[in-house]
Amino acid sequence: MGVENFTNWLRDAASTLHENAAYLTELDSAIGDADHGSNMDRGFAAVVAVLDEVSFESVDELMKKAGMTLVSKVGGASGPLYGTFFLRFGTALAGAEITPATVGEALKAGVGGILARGKAELGDKTMYDAWAPALDAYDDAVAGGADLGGALAAAAEAAAKGRDATTPLVARKGRASYLGERSAGHQDPGATSTTLLLESAARTLA
Amino acid sequence: MGGMKKLINEPADVVSEALRGMGAAHPDRLKVDLENRIVYRKDAPRAGKVGLISGGGSGHEPMHGGFVGLGMLDAACAGEVFTSPVPDQMMAATKAVDTGAGVLHIVKNYTGDVMNFEMAAELAAADAGTEVLSVVTDDDVAVQDSLYTAGRRGVGVTVLLEKIVGAAAEEGRPLQEVADLAKRVNDNGRSMGMALTSCTVPAAGKPTFELAENEMELGIGIHGEPGRQRLPLAPAKEIAAMLVDPVLGDLPYQQGDSVIAFVNGMGGTPLLELYLMYNEVQQLLDRAGITVARSLVGNYITSLEMAGCSVTLLKVDDELVRLWDAPVNTPGLRWNA
Structure with missing residues (x-):
């Protein structure tokens, strides 16, 4: 498990986000400003362009570069949030062997970065509503003896449940919060893209 | 709704071609x-x-690029349509306009x-030692309960603030004083907007919401997002x-107060109707x-081709009126220059 696997994750995530760009933008049209899909697509396409040009020696350098690229290319709120996630995720893996435990710590560090930047709480109808159950499920799976792929699959499954659970919520952060009660009944686009990223990780880091 | 009818080539090229x-x-x-894109x-x-x-995001023209020039902004960073620009742009702009007097970021x-301006300010301070202060505009009264939201949106008062604070910076006032003035303008301004139609983000290809x-x-904002309430026309x-x-x-505004009254078009409403609205206001x-x-009527902070308008009131004293009247020469606003 090394640079090649994580490169595969980023490439797979880019193609998944590209395929789902119209879907994400449609979700964002309902409660936001109709740009989440095109922004994520543009950002990950830029990450792929970097992967095509640069070869990386270590996973942490790779993930940090992906984070900086997202910060530079995505804009909106998702740029700083996902960018910070990958920056912190990469930093946490510096010098570490890739194991289910170290990746778990890196995921926690990444999500900690999202919280520091976005200041969201559970139930605010944001991407954190997918990340939080995903982290718990990941830890439980590792404690139960799962390998990296198994733990990520558990995390992705929990993220999907968290994503589905955002539908009835009233948004309290981000642009959807301006809608007040009218934001209820719509699935959160950020929780949706988070789930796509984790599903991609489960596919590629197995 | 039919397809998108816009004067564009490719959706992905709209912002760069418009800047050109x-x-x-x-x-x-x-x-x-x-x-x-600066x-x-x-x-x-x-x-x-x-x-x-x-x-800020593009799609609000003439804001912000149209407010660059004598007596207003030194630089404006353009994001994708309705998407914030990125820290790299703000960093580049900050370094380019700083001559040691510091830089004020005006953020809606x-x-x-x-988030992006915060990251840029952190990076600029760490990297070049540039002194950066920020003012965040949040004048939209449609967002009522800021405890359970991202807070009030920055809308019409941003235009008035850029003009007034631009005049103060042009006079050579120091950074802290300019930032304090910016905060005072924001604190004394309030806005509310409405839409008759939605708008179409070029990359999305269809209207953000449907209105019968x-x-x-x-209670709309400026990103084609739905408002708080749908009502009969x-x-x-x-x-x-x-x-x-x-x-x-x-605020509240009280009897005897003086204001700058600003009736703003959202992009798709003719001046005829905006003046009619101004008469009512x-x-x-x-x-x-x-x-x-003083008054201002026209399309200054828009939401693509959305029809509708917003009303902004800014409570003013003699100093703010004097700064409002000071020379300005930008593509979007020009007088006494």
Whole structure:
């Protein structure tokens, strides 16, 4: 498990986000400003362009570069949030062997970065509503003896449940919060893209 | 709804091609960094002057690029349509306009804009030692309960603030004083907007929301996002009251106050209707005993081709009026220069 696997994750995530760009933008049209899909697509396409040009020696350098690229290319709120996630995720893996435990710590560090930047709480109808159950499920799976792929699959499954659970919520952060009660009944686009990223990780880091 | 009808080539090229056109149309006043998508004042950087930078998603023209020039902004960073620009752009602009007097970031209160400008200010301070202060505008009274939201949105007052604070920076005032003035302007301004139609983000290809023939949205922002309330369409007189009353009650503005009254078009409403709305607004203000010191009517902070308008009131004293009247020469606003 090394640079090649994580490169595969980023490439797979880019193609998944590209395929789902119209879907994400449609979700964002309902409660936001109709740009989440095109922004994520543009950002990950830029990450792929970097992967095509640069070869990386270590996973942490790779993930940090992906984070900086997202910060530079995505804009909106998702740029700083996902960018910070990958920056912190990469930093946490510096010098570490890739194991289910170290990746778990890196995921926690990444999500900690999202919280520091976005200041969201559970139930605010944001991407954190997918990340939080995903982290718990990941830890439980590792404690139960799962390998990296198994733990990520558990995390992705929990993220999907968290994503589905955002539908009835009233948004309290981000642009959807301006809608007040009218934001209820719509699935959160950020929780949706988070789930796509984790599903991609489960596919590629197995 | 049918397909998208826009004067564009490719959706992905809209912002860069528009910036190229802006530079070509105003070579006397602007220079445009196409790579970083930054509109600069032609004579930037101005020695000894506090640099004023704003930026935000595109689709709100003339804001912000159209407010770059003498007496307003030194630089404006353009994001994708309705998407905040990125820290790299803000960093580049900040370094380019700083001559040691420091830089003020004028940021509209949207989650993405605030996060990206925060990252840029942190990076600029760490990297070049540039002193950066920020003011966040949040004048939209449609967002009521800021405890459970991202807070009030920055809308119409941003235009008035960029003009007034631009005049103060032009006078050579120091950074802290310029930032304090910016905060004072934001604190004394309130806005409320409404839409008759939605708008279509070029990359999305279809309207952000659907409104029936006989409906309107009250309490909209400037990103084509739906508002807080959908109502049956009403005569202009009633719509004016729906906009002015919550604004008046919020500061609150009191009998005897002087204001700059700003009726802003969202992009798709003709001036004929905006002046008609201004007439209604002025009558409501007269009735409330509020003096209109200055007025502004037109499309200044828009939401693509959305039809509708917003009303902004800014409570002013003699100093703010004097700064409002000071020379300005930008593509979007020009007087006494």
